[in-house]
Amino acid sequence: MSISNPIVYDCIVVGAGLAGLVAARNIHRSGHNVLVIEAQDRFGGRMYGQYLPSKQWIDRGGQWVGPTQDRFLALLDEYGVRRFPSPAEGRKVLIFDGKRYEFDGFFQGFPEGEPPSISEEEWRDAMDAWERFETLTKELPSGHPRRDRQNQKLDSQTFIQWIEENTLTAFGRWYFSYMSRAVGYLGPAEPSQVSLLHVLWGNNCAPQSEHPEAELLHGGAGQIPEKIATELGTRIRLREPVLRICHDQAGVEVETLKSRFTAKFTIVAMPPHLAGRIIYDPPMPPLREQLTQRVPMGCCAKILISYDRPFWRDKGLAGIGLGNCKWIELCADSSDPETGVGVIATFVVGDRYRDWRSMSDSDRRAAVLSDLAIYFGDEALSPSTYDEVDWPSDPWAGGGYAAFMPPGVWTSFGEALTAPVGRIYWAGTEMAERWPGFFDGAVRTGEAAAKAIMSFL
Amino acid sequence: MSISNPIVYDCIVVGAGLAGLVAARNIHRSGHNVLVIEAQDRFGGRMYGQYLPSKQWIDRGGQWVGPTQDRFLALLDEYGVRRFPSPAEGRKVLIFDGKRYEFDGFFQGFPEGEPPSISEEEWRDAMDAWERFETLTKELPSGHPRRDRQNQKLDSQTFIQWIEENTLTAFGRWYFSYMSRAVGYLGPAEPSQVSLLHVLWGNNCAPQSEHPEAELLHGGAGQIPEKIATELGTRIRLREPVLRICHDQAGVEVETLKSRFTAKFTIVAMPPHLAGRIIYDPPMPPLREQLTQRVPMGCCAKILISYDRPFWRDKGLAGIGLGNCKWIELCADSSDPETGVGVIATFVVGDRYRDWRSMSDSDRRAAVLSDLAIYFGDEALSPSTYDEVDWPSDPWAGGGYAAFMPPGVWTSFGEALTAPVGRIYWAGTEMAERWPGFFDGAVRTGEAAAKAIMSFL
Numbered sequence A, B: 001m002s003i004s005n006p007i008v009y010d011c012i013v014v015g016a017g018l019a020g021l022v023a024a025r026n027i028h029r030s031g032h033n034v035l036v037i038e039a040q041d042r043f044g045g046r047m048y049g050q051y052l053p054s055k056q057w058i059d060r061g062g063q064w065v066g067p068t069q070d071r072f073l074a075l076l077d078e079y080g081v082r083r084f085p086s087p088a089e090g091r092k093v094l095i096f097d098g099k100r101y102e103f104d105g106f107f108q109g110f111p112e113g114e115p116p117s118i119s120e121e122e123w124r125d126a127m128d129a130w131e132r133f134e135t136l137t138k139e140l141p142s143g144h145p146r147r148d149r150q151n152q153k154l155d156s157q158t159f160i161q162w163i164e165e166n167t168l169t170a171f172g173r174w175y176f177s178y179m180s181r182a183v184g185y186l187g188p189a190e191p192s193q194v195s196l197l198h199v200l201w202g203n204n205c206a207p208q209s210e211h212p213e214a215e216l217l218h219g220g221a222g223q224i225p226e227k228i229a230t231e232l233g234t235r236i237r238l239r240e241p242v243l244r245i246c247h248d249q250a251g252v253e254v255e256t257l258k259s260r261f262t263a264k265f266t267i268v269a270m271p272p273h274l275a276g277r278i279i280y281d282p283p284m285p286p287l288r289e290q291l292t293q294r295v296p297m298g299c300c301a302k303i304l305i306s307y308d309r310p311f312w313r314d315k316g317l318a319g320i321g322l323g324n325c326k327w328i329e330l331c332a333d334s335s336d337p338e339t340g341v342g343v344i345a346t347f348v349v350g351d352r353y354r355d356w357r358s359m360s361d362s363d364r365r366a367a368v369l370s371d372l373a374i375y376f377g378d379e380a381l382s383p384s385t386y387d388e389v390d391w392p393s394d395p396w397a398g399g400g401y402a403a404f405m406p407p408g409v410w411t412s413f414g415e416a417l418t419a420p421v422g423r424i425y426w427a428g429t430e431m432a433e434r435w436p437g438f439f440d441g442a443v444r445t446g447e448a449a450a451k452a453i454m455s456f457l
Helices: A018-029 A070-078 A120-138 A149-155 A159-166 A170-182 A196-205 A221-235 A286-292 A311-315 A350-357 A361-376 A409-416 A439-454 B018-029 B070-078 B120-138 B149-155 B159-166 B170-182 B196-205 B221-235 B286-292 B311-315 B350-357 B361-376 B409-416 B439-454
Strands: A009-014 A034-037 A049-051 A057-059 A083-085 A091-096 A099-103 A215-217 A242-247 A252-256 A260-269 A279-281 A300-307 A317-323 A330-333 A342-349 A385-390 A424-427 B009-014 B034-037 B049-051 B057-059 B083-085 B091-096 B099-103 B215-217 B242-247 B252-256 B260-269 B279-281 B300-307 B317-323 B330-333 B342-349 B385-390 B424-427
Touching (some): A009 A252, A018 A034, A018 A260, A018 A424, A091 A361, A120 A159, A170 A342, A260 A439, A286 A409, A350 B286, B009 B018, B018 B221, B018 B439, B034 B221, B049 B221, B057 B221, B159 B170, B159 B196, B196 B409, B300 B361, B311 B361, B342 B350, B342 B361, B350 B361
Parallel strands (some): B091 B317
Antiparallel strands (some): A049 A057, A300 A342, B091 B099
């Protein structure tokens, strides 16, 4: 096809998540004419805040930031968003096979501090495997995994197979399976669903050893989309799913159910599977077409529970729990010290989500709270507020935290993840080479896409 | 939402592939008011014929039928489509690691007849593994794989891992890898991409031992869509991609770029990933949403090469070649005895497709023909016609032969594959419990969806 209408915009950004907003803002600031089109009635995507009746904020999407997430930190500084250390003082709780351990360390995708007092054999098993995992990780070069013999080998197996071959105890096995379900770049995915290569790659470019959950934001991450959007003003259109993008050598025409818009370039700033749902004319190249069929979103609900005060601290607990409970494998104190309210953020993930989601509203709530009571005591059963965010039920996210790669996708289709197609560019945390699955990755890809396009404007 | 416009149709079928056409025809024949909406400018989907200048037909999509494919056979009989045995007289050719073997047997996903004269050790290795593969297959109950401990175990590994654990020789390994890339229910997929459970399930419900490629059709399979469409007359709308389906307790409203149509029910008759690209209001349940992100189409181009006559028969060859050549692992005589023209159907599949597709038009053609010359002699280099069908470049198929399941999809999301959502039903060969990936599976699901809906009309 060729575009018949005159070109109006320099760039149309499809999707007003963090990556799209950052890209649009940078293009706008350089004096170019930009338009953002968003399917939902809000901007921010998986960066999504909410105020409780108590004026306490909660983050329905992502919430944390770490010390090496440079680009996100720069954004926070620019908008004057203040940070505070994620509450971690006190003893952490591990529940394993019904037994309770309190300890001073941590081990979400990186062992640190005092280990829990499980048997020496179990801990040794997990740590031996961890060493092998780290060695494998360090063999990977930086950047997206390339197609070579070594990577194809790693990409041909699921993470669970590596776990089974490298652990001897139920604890060792759970240690890594839990990691697969808890860490940002991993979907979350059940370890039976994700490529070993993807896990190693994520551990290389988004390592837990750099503490990506070290800090929280006063007022929450959810305040940021609005700050960027304010700068863009009327250049954002909400409630208009983009259905079709026609493109030729002169520009692009972006079509919604209501209107058509033309531009010199477009940035599609969405997870790959959503980018794949748009009709392209001419169609996407075959590798890109097949890629977007193969990059699913993680399967997770986030639940935010608030209490009058962080009662767990009275018991010397940090409000951080990990373990193989029936529903809750990870929960974390997310209380803002300036409000005095106690907030626990937790997740129901993977196959647990599947079963949990099939229950009634009240059963789901009871399930979550009774697991919290195992971690922190019966006070957990009486929260002030209880909010579920069911990401797989949101068609404009399709899941959360982020997308992940099943076996054989990186090495056969990976090169189509970021390659522009004519005047169409891609952004979103899934495309990042550093901190994929985190806010920082989204900022990086938004900045990069804007820069690439502006070099032609 | 609720639908405000009056209900016009009893059923709207989205997608005019074989499953959709069969469903619509059955509903129409029962006196109900049906409408078919198709994105492309033709009907048939992956059932797609073409006439060459010589009046010889070729099938750009599927072409074969086997003796236990009851529902497809019944359809052929009904429309008076005559069959003939797939040409197989003469010696088959195996090329393995550059060595050429002629033999009288066959082994595409089922060993039969005289084996090629490769070493006893290599053949024994493949056959020992085959026995284990068959034993595992027979342990599966019929129907779609359920979520139980045994299936979860099988579903947590890639096929290549099973192959590596169960074969000792390069030939044994290739024997099964080739199967993964050649058999209908397998995508095709590289064995690193597909779940072991999926492979076993397919071998159970769509076994090569029942000879699904035993016969071809005079005039080709591509004539069938038109025969069904003739019966439906003006009840088919072409060139109208369905963008949104609103649904409530009273009915559905199906929206294209041009129009809206209402009905009591809808059947979405497309592969899962395409069904997932429609906007649903209210959205799909979370398991269905996540499923459609996880069921990719196979990666394959089909190439049809015709010659004045089937020259290979002069040499006593059957026109059937298998082997680990650079591009062509499988080619098959598809000549209609009534025309006298020689036709070879072949495929470039998986990672081979990836590299082949990146070459120029003339290099791709030269690559295919030079491999054919290895199988059948230099006469193969001078065809009358050469037609490539690039299925992954067709956005309304997204690939071919069919979709397949990566690890962890069947046991975590499989139940959402066929479950109706309110008044929305699903059809297509990917949903079949018998002969998935074949025409017969498409017919079965079309018939079943029509029957389910008519029980309410």
